[in-house]
Amino acid sequence: MSIEKPAKPGFAPFANEADVLEVGRLMVENRLDRITVSGDVDLTADRQGLTAARLLHQLLGQVVASLEARPDLPEHLPAPSVETVKNPFA
């Protein structure tokens, strides 16, 4: 295992639907209305663990700052808009 990119400058929370950061088996996905964190990772008591922890800490710090900066933050997201259509294959 090598650590190629300890810093994560590219991930701007809630800015796009594209960015993905994987740390161990943890996957962090950028969405416009959420940040999805799934999977798992060991933050081991070694240099690698520190690097991973800093990465996640920095990212979560950005998430918190971004949400705190929104004066109109709702209590809950509105329900997504999902349409119903006829099945074209039926």
Added chain:
Amino acid sequence: MFLKSKARPAILPLMLAALIALAGCHRDAQPGRHARAPAPTVAESTWPAPEKQSCSDHFVGGDAPRFTNPKLATDARELCFNVFTVMHSGITHTPLWSAEHLEAANIASAQQLSRENSFHPETRLPSGERAELADYARSGFDRGHMAPNGDMPDRDSQYDSFSLANMVPQDGENNRHLWAAIEGAVRKLAKRDGELYVVTGPAYLGSDLKRIGKVLVPTHLYKLVWDPRQQAGAAWFVPNTADAKASVVPIPELERIIGINLLPALPEQDKERVLDLPDVRVKTER
């Protein structure tokens, strides 16, 4: 990993490139060249398979799945990537199947601690047919991989797997727990038996469907495995819901349900040999 190996003699890549050009299927080719007519071609499987490069390597016997429900063939295009091939539908704006040949040696074990990737629209598809990131935005659905990122042996293929041509709208709970467990079980099986052919896709069943943006939400998902060593196969069939349970179904039954002959190279009696798939469950309380 397989492509552009520097260890290979110089002549070999040229030969492989020529074979790929003849087969008319290469990941960098233009979209039109990937489009396979709904009626399957016969000649393809007669080419000697170049080492891991041709799309036909992703299929049992070199034969791509064939639609038995002709409605599925409308605006369907085959897209070849390094280690998987998808059949993309311009009707659903999703893949209808995604085929991989998993080999134990290529399932990465040690990867770098952190890596970046990005979901992206498939620019090889005409703009009217492909899904855009905006279709999924604020939809409440995950972008669910069909060929999983975790199967990908190299960075290029990992990037390929994040193409929206390899994604369907999937319930998040389902994607992150039950489906992730199925993907893990498949990799474990491939490591145990050396290789597996895997075909993954959505099912669109019933009279009505949900739609987000212009993307149709599948009612179910399937993952078929064919184990060449055991000469047997089976599939998991899973409703696209949060509380879904995985059913294991014989291949012929799955093919009838979805209207696709997924393994056309195999005779029916082979497909009836049911592989003992592990029972995949997720804890109901977490």
